Amino acid sequence: MPTTTSFGTTHDGTAVQLYTLTNAHGLQVSITNYGGTITSLLVPDKDGKLSDIVLGFDNVSGYQSPEYLKSGPYFGALIGRYGNRIAKGKFTLDGKQYTLATNNGPNHLHGGQKGFDKVVWQAEPGTSADGQTLTLSYLSKDGEEGYPGNLNVMVVYTLTNDDALKIDYSATTDKATPVNLTNHAYFNLSLGQSDDVLEHEVTLHASRYTVVDDTLIPTGELRPVPGSPFDFTRPHHIGERIEQVPGGYDHNWVLNPGSGDGAHPAALVYDFASGRTLTVTTTEPGVQFYTGNFLDGTLQGKDGITYGKHAGFCLETQHFPDSPNHADFPGTILHPGTPLQSTTVYAFGVRK
Structure with a gap:
């Protein structure tokens, strides 16, 4: 069974826990029920040395x-009800306009002022045929952060014995509501040895991306990537063309569809220094590739590491940003009687 330890007390006096899952090869992931947050992830390098590869803190106070709240990086957190942005915090559903918090310039981001990243989830550690598990559940009540419907959410983290972190998302609602769930882990496959991820080599299984305006809201155009710095159909270092992208990468890539409705490849990341690889597969239609552009060195995390610009990258599997306002994007409206089911797998390996 996973181990359970104290992770401190929230500002309102709620005690929160840290759950550590371990697999047959010694890989470990630690997750707190505060925000469903992945706080550490120990995986081996090419020499077999286990070390942490995600940004975060060693206590809930961090x-x-x-x-942290001012800069809002969402390290490792579960994101909802709606991951990514909704333009001007407004959408219309069944003829009624809903107004949400505008907590990212003029737009709504990652569920609002108190999204799923800032709530305490019910937690149940366990085991399955695949490995140790942590099941998190939360009831987001009708009207919370301006969203309609009572939304029951369950997220199951499994650290599999074939060296992957599997995340299964499910949700039901009693009223139609937008839902877009994801995880916001920041990876650095040489964390502690390299200050940034610019030398990481990335492949994205996507031939188009969503063009955005200067507030990072999609214009509606799904632009082919060939000939642009957004083309990761073949491997490129993160830093190779990042200067050609104003502000750095913080965009949604439209994943190439797989066969059937099952999981399809999203990304492959390779770090030459450590030999580590990260392979992402998902049932989601998109992935937000973000390169830690807003980190500025004001946050100090575990082991005294200061998180400067590009200290980590995110691969947030998702539906597209602002989908409730784009009828031609894959739908994000969850209806009563039709449960949401989504799975993303982060698999780890090495190249010798």
């Missing part, structure tokens, strides 16, 4: 500090 995730509640004024500096």
Whole structure:
């Protein structure tokens, strides 16, 4: 069974826990029920040395500090009800306009002022045929952060014995509502040895991306990537063309559909220094590739590491940003009687 330890107390006096899952090869992931947050992930390098590859803190206080809340990086957190942005915090559903918090410039981001990243989830550690598990559940009540419907959410983390972190998302609602669930882990496959991820080599299984305006809201255009710095259909280092993208990468790639409705490849990341690889598969239609552009060195995490610009990258599997306002994007409206089911797998390996 996973181990359970104290992770401190929230500002309102709620005690929260840290659950550590271990697999047959010694890989470990630690997750707190505060925000469903992945706080550490130990995987081996090419020499077999286990070390942490995600950004985060060693106590809940780190995730509640004024500096953290001001910068809002969402390290490792579960994101909802709606991951990514909704333009001007407004959408219309069944003839009624809903107004959400505008907490990212003029737009709504990652569920609002108190999204799923800032709530305490019910947690149940366990085991399955695939490995140790942590089941998190949360009831988002009708009207919470402006969203309609009572939304029951369950997220199951499984650390599999074939060296992958599997995340199964499910949800039901009693009223139609937009839902877009994801995880916001920041990876650095040489964390502690390299200050940034610019030398990481990335492949994205996507031939188009969503063009955005200067507030990062999609214009509606799904632009082919060939001939642009958004073309990762073949491997490229993150830093190779990042200067050609104003602000850095923070865009949704339209994943190439797989066969059937099952999981399809999303990304492959390789870090030459450590030999580590990260392979992402998902049932989601998109992935937000974000390169830590807003990190500025004001946050110090585990082991005294300061998180500067590009200290980590995110691969947030998702439906597209602002989908409730784009009828031609894959739908994000969850209806009563039709449960949401989504799975993303982050698999780890090495190249010698």
